[in-house]
Amino acid sequence: MKPAKYDLTKAPITGLLISMTLPMIFGMLGIVAFNIVDTYYVSRLGLVPMAAMTLTFPVVMIIGALAQGIGIGAAALISKSVGEKKQDKIVRYTTDSLILGLILVFVFVVLGLMTMKPLFTALGADSETLPFVIDYMKIWYPGVMFLIIPMIGNSGIRAIGDTKTPAIIMAVAALFNMIFDPLLIFGYGPFPEMGIQGAALATVISRAITMIVALYVLIYRQKIVSLKNIHFRAIVASFKDLLYIGIPNALTRIMTPLAIGVITSLIATYGKEATAGFGIATRIEMFAMLVINALTSIYVPLLGQNLGAKKHDRVLEIIRKSEIFSILYGLLTVIFFIFLGSQLGKLFTDNLKVIETVKVYLYVIPIGYGIQGLFLIYTSTLNVFNKPMHSAILSIVRLFVIYVPLSLLLSNYLGLLGIWISLNLSFFLVAIASKYLIKKQMKHLL
Known part of the structure; x- marks a missing residue:
């Protein structure tokens, strides 16, 4: 692999934003379809299994958060290394991010298997939903390694400027999940009828296939993973760099499902219908947000490569054009849901x-x-600027200083509507604060 093949420091910014975002939209569409298909087939099992799967979301998100945190750290470091044209650092950060991710996730998976009943009871599971939750998670937990490798690996691949390959990997996962979900949930032909356990097993099988694809790409095609010439001091130094950005981001992403866990428990007090409706709505929301999520997934490598190459005018242009895109797309989604919501x-x-x-x-x-x-763009910018704590603090303040307390307060007066209003207010307030911090950081770094 030659980093120059994916050089993001020369072509026009608008063209790069479009050409890099489009493949990721289709890839993320695959992941959203993955979740929608799960929701659709499990909903056919009845209200209780659907509510049970909704209750697993916070824990599933925590495991994903660990991989995302390390992946964000890797993407920031790798992309800047590409901009600096330092191939040895690209390989080192990619390899060590995978090793580090597996170590951290292993610990949390073991803890998860040991604490299923008390944890999900605390999240709102009752005597009806808890057996379904346990049936799902006792299969999902052992297969979590198949989720982690592709997630972190895709971050590394995107960091060098290749967004098509990660999109294909995500689409492959969705395709196989679509195939295995109905076969294993309802039982067709030689496949047993497994109910909610079938949904978990379909997920594990699909992710295992994508892990094989991701490893092939990382090791043999891109050649950015290598266990040769490993030295203890180099690994420690690499871990330190990765953790400096990765830990705040992992913690932030862990805080997100924890906050959602609190919110889910609050919603559960309104009945199983409210819990199931929340689960369905958030799955639909994944479609609406996939364009913005695609943009932010390619934003870090684009910004990082240009910052590493010290092309500061392009850095400012990337931020500005991404802001405009986010606002315009947000207006389009409002119009869409007014008519079809x-x-x-x-x-x-x-x-x-x-x-x-x-x-x-x-x-x-x-x-x-x-x-x-805008908030996602600003926190990503702070990560690339090597200010991960600023990003983490803003996210935690949004969740636990604004969103959760305001939801608890407004729900007393407005019911579920108070919770939805609180979410929007939390993003609005921290977006203002984030913009202020970005302006300060640009004065120092650019």
Whole structure:
């Protein structure tokens, strides 16, 4: 692999944003389809299994958060190394990020298997939903390694400027999940009827296949993973760099599902219909946010390479054009859900209370999508500027100083609507603070 092949420091910014984002949209569409397919087939099992799978979301997100945190650190470091044209650092950071991710996740998986009953009971599972939760997670936990390697590996591949390969890997996962979900959940032909356990097993099998693909790409095609010439001091130094950015981001992403766990428990007090509706609405939301998420996934390598190459005018242009894109896209999603929000819940259920929950969520939350995009851009910028603690503090303040307390307060007066309003307000307030910090950092770094 030659970093110059993926040089992001010369072509026009607008063209790069489009050419890099488009493949990631399709890749992330695959991941969203992955989750939507799970939701659709599990919803056919009934309200209790659907509510049970919703209760697993915070824990599933925590495991993913660990990989994302390390991946973000790797992407920032690798992309700047590409801009600096230092091939040895590219290989070192990519390899060590995978090793570090596996070590950290192993610890949390062991803890997860040991604490399933008390943990999910605390998250709101009752005597009806808990058996389904345990059936799902006792299969999902052992297969989590198949999730981690592709997630971190894809971050490394994107960091060198290749967004097509990660998109293909994500699409492959979605394709195999679509195939295995109905076969294992309902049982067709030689496949046993496994119910919610089938959904978990389909996920594990699909991720295992993508792990094989990712390892092939990383080791043999891109040649950015190598166990040769490893020295203890070099690994320690690499871990230190990765953890400096990775730990704040991992903790931030762990805090997110913890906060969602609190919110989910709060929503559960309104009944299983509310919990199921929240689960369906958030899965639909993944479609709406996939364009902004695709943009932010390619934003770090694009910004990092130009910062590493010391092309500061391009850094400023990348930030400005990404801001404009986020706001415009946010306005489009608001218009879309005004017309179709009331119909989407009917695709998943005929329960009127569940449909109403989905409808109100999709009328209120999209108002803040553009602001969410700005916040993601700003926190990513701080990571590339090597200010991960600033990014982490902003995220934690949003969650636990604004979102959760405000939800607890407003839900007393407005019910579920108060929770949805609180989410939008939290993003609006921290986006303002984030913009202020970005301006200060640009004065020092650019």
